[in-house]
Amino acid sequence: MNPETAAALGELWRDDYPWEFITRLTEIGDRMGGSPGERRAADLVAEGFERAGAREVEVESFEMTRWSRGDAELAVTDPVERSFETIALPYSPAGEVSGELVDAGHGTPDELDAVDVAGNIVVASTTTPEGSRFVHRMEKFGHAAAAGAEAFVFRNHKAGQLPPTGSLRFDREAAIPGVGVSLETGDWLTDYADRGGRAHLRVDAETTPGTSHNTHGQLGPDTDDEILVVGHHDAHDIAEGALDNGCGITVVVAAAHLLSKLDLDTRVRVAGVGCEETGLLGADALAERLDLDSVRAVVNVDGAGRFRDLRALTHGSETMAEIANAVEDEANQPISITEQVHPFSDHWPLLKRGVPALQLHSESGERGRGWGHTHADTRDKVDDRNLREHAMLVALLVREIAARDGIPRPSAESVAGNLRSGDYEEGMKAAGIWPESWD
Structure with missing residues (x-):
């Protein structure tokens, strides 16, 4: 490592700005896509990019479908009458339903197929069994809805009286x-399901046209090609969104400050995008805006900075795995690698269009989201050492990507094949996100 790079890394290690940034971000409160708070977050990201020395920093708007949370009530009506705390999930329609409670375990396709969900209210966990692939919430919900369920109840797998949230569909x-x-309520509901219990559910919510925002700026030389580094600045409205994705967008802003001090071979576009939580809408709007033939790669920072060790999702790219291994050796810091394509984050709108992708997450040692998507996703869970260290690693990874002349572009066939090998196709079709052209 040359002295200039070492000095820049040392400066970031002493920098208080990452903690200041995440503090100001989490003080905003509601950053749900399309809300006034989400616009304030976009402006804060723009300020961070300008501090980093990025040029042509701008905040762009895009149209989306905004979901507004109302009240929700869940009551068991048989064999006893009692009410439980519950929250609606984004894009849930308003309405009232009654039905028999059916316990579908983890809500995997096989478990849903094994029970009679038609006309009933299905209860399933937010996690999946150890040793199996992670089944996304949207897949569970889509499978149950297609089988005729009247409603779906997700029970948290983490204790603490924490109802979880998360979108049911993308942008509709x-x-x-x-x-x-x-988890505690879910335990009662599964008990009542075993006893043939029934329940009544009421949801008040509204889905209307809205406007969200992306922020982006440029660093490094003004080359024809560029590397896109993106993180989402929106969050679910029930908490501060400190871990998801306050940590990630803080890492992007801090990495931008470091990248401005490094010698780069290719232009780097840094971006904060809105509406990841409601359907990757900001990333999709950015993908539509950019000339993707000139985007050499996308680095999606979603999950980095939360926990101690960095995890790189390479989405089947051998070159990305080589880059992660090279930076791991250079920095003497662990970076674990996952090769499976993951379609539920902001790299996906670009990856499915043929742009090589690297997603940067971190290792919690737990299965599932942990505190994310609950009231407990608050700033006290954040360790600012992780923010600074992961910003350093992100900057080094981006610099290494920028130095590579040729990163093979994935074909639709290779991405689809990776997903099929991981048993994702059926679930993505149930969730409504499998590209029709792939069939």
Whole structure:
């Protein structure tokens, strides 16, 4: 490592700005896509990019479908009458339903197929069994809705009276109501399901046209090609969104400050995008705006900075794995590698269009989201050492990518094949996100 790079890394290690940034971000409160708070977050990201010395920093708007949370009520009506705390999930329609409670375990396709969900209210966990692939919430919900369920209740797998949230669809209203309940409530509901219990669910919510915002700027030389570094600045409205994705966008802003001090071979576009939580809408709007033939690669920072060790999702790219290994050796810091394509984050709108992708997450040692998507996703869970260290690693990874002349572009066939090998196709079709052209 040359002295200039070492000095820049040392400066970031002593920098208080990452903690200042995440503090100001989490003080905003509601950053749900399309809300005034989400616009304030976009402006804060622009300020961070300008501090880093980025040029042509701008905040752009895009049209989207905004979901507004109302009240939700869940009551068991048989064999006893009692009410439980619950929250609606984004894009749940408003309405009232009654039905028999059905316990679908983890909500995997096989478990849903094994029970009679038609006309009933399905209860399933937010996690999946150890040793199996992670089944996304949208897949569980889509499978149940297609089988005729009246409503879906997600029970948290993490204790603490924490109802979870998370979108049911991408950018449009779902077919049936969906809500979240705590682990403790879920335990009662599965007990009542075993006893043939029934429940009544009411959801008040609204889906309307809205406007969200992306922020982006440029660093490095003004080359024809560029590397896109992106993180989402929106969050679910029930908490501060410190871990998801306050940490990630803080890492992007801090990495931008470091990248401005490094010698780069290719232009780097840094971006904060809105509406990841409601359907990757900001990333999709940015992908539509950019000339993707000139985007050499996308680095998606979603999950980095939360926990101690960095994890690189390479999406089947051998070159990205080589780059991660090279930076791991240079920095003497662990970077674990996952090769499976993951379609539920902001790299996806570019990856499915043929742009090589690297997603940067971090290792919690737990299965599932942990505190994310609950009231407990607050700043006290953040360790600012992780923010600074992961910003350093992100900057080094981006510099290494920028120095590579040829990163093979994935074909639709290779991406689809990777997803099929991981048993994702059926679930993505249930969630409505499998590209029709791939069939």
